[in-house]
Amino acid sequence: MRRSEGPVRTPAQAATEAATWLAQYRLGTIDEAAFRTWRDSDMANAIAFARALAMWERVSGDANDVVPAIPFPMPYGAMTSRRNFLRTAAVATVAGGIIAGGVTTTRAYAWSSASTEVGENKRIRLSDGSVAALNTNSRLSWRFSASERTFWIERGEVALDLSAGAEAVVRGDDRLVFLSQGRFNMRRRDAALDLLVLAGTARVNGDKGVPGMIVDTRKGASSVLISQSDAVVRLANAEQVDGITAWRHNEILFQDATLGSAVEEYNRFLTRKIVIVDRELSSIPVGGRFTTTDPDPFLQAVSTSLNVHVSRSPTAYLLTR
């Protein structure tokens, strides 16, 4: 794709137009065919759009995440040792018995996986161009073939920015969830999967007399809790979406929460846990936005505004009256 005939555009002209296209893309009003014509007409346009998108993602908090640890696949001859390492790691995953159901592991069909420790988060670019972000204490496995992309959230929480491509399936314990291109946040809650659809469509297959369903974003972001016996859909308002996705910015957001639930949420990120010693403290209503990486401001707020005593032991923060 080289520059077509016609006057050469300056980066500044292209930038102005790219901003409009990106605004339309974000607002869902973009005419994709017209956009492609514009982008393909001049490389300066394509660069300007990528630049605007990069800016948007940075400003929306994506730059906060860890630099990707896994490189793109390199299909040509010389593989790096890192690539070989990954292949070994994928095979090791299979040997570890994480995948049930008689999966054959040819080279192109092996599972890959990534995980985070408590308090860590990570962003990974997958070979299909999708991006997965792992919240604290999470593990994601995936396997791509020409006809299917399969994901498995083994623990924790994963945000998936899914590119177009082969059919994408998230395997739960019993149910399958088919995802379109789009943006999704998935959190494992025991045997259930809590899925937030931010863009695109999710289709939950039926099972054992339970009807399947389709969740889309026509009425706004929706979340669906998928368990073996049920799939419950709720519309998510802006505040709820903000709360669910706050971890992408290393934040934790409490709205209409109780101290008990807030502490439970905070403890996901902490190796040194917060323990409520006097149980009646659990029901105190709390709210606020805090950083996941440092509980001190939260404890400070609890201590001063709720008049709760915070003691620190080497392994825990203890809350008492």
Place this chain on the structure above:
Amino acid sequence: MPVVRPIDRWFIEEVLPFERDLLDAAARWSDSADEARDLVQEVLTRMLSTEGWQAITNPKTYMLRMIRNMVIDRVRRAKVVEFRHLVDHDDFDVADDAPDQHRVTADRQMLAEVAEAVEALPERCRIVFERCRVEGHSPKDIAAELGLSLSTLEKRLARAIHLLALALEPRRGDPYETSGREPETRRRLRLPN
């Protein structure tokens, strides 16, 4: 083909973050900031139109070599060869494989710049931008809430994006001539006069 292609994703994550390094390198051999910018724009153009992008293992080194080759080409064609053009070309042959710490620091600095840039937006644009950056709002709801038409919302968001992109555009550490830049930001910077 989707709006955001795999090559765009790669370009955003593996190419654009090194733009400032490219500018630094280009500036060492250019007579003007404009010439350096042209060089970098040409590199970006080639990167975003390459079909073999998946095979590029180290985009930064690859691009620095590309700049070196372009400079050598220019030097060969130039009538007057300036001596400085011929110094330190060898720098580029040393692969720089340790950018991560640098990038982490740069990311942190970036976050501060982002906050500042958002703060500096005209209020109408900033409000629209803040509402739209949080996922999950439907555009219609945002428009209704702010009492705007969808088309006004779109225009203000576009303006916010444009101003932010300008404010956050990578540039060299030293303030340098920016003749190719949009006049509006320069006007704003000079406001006290």
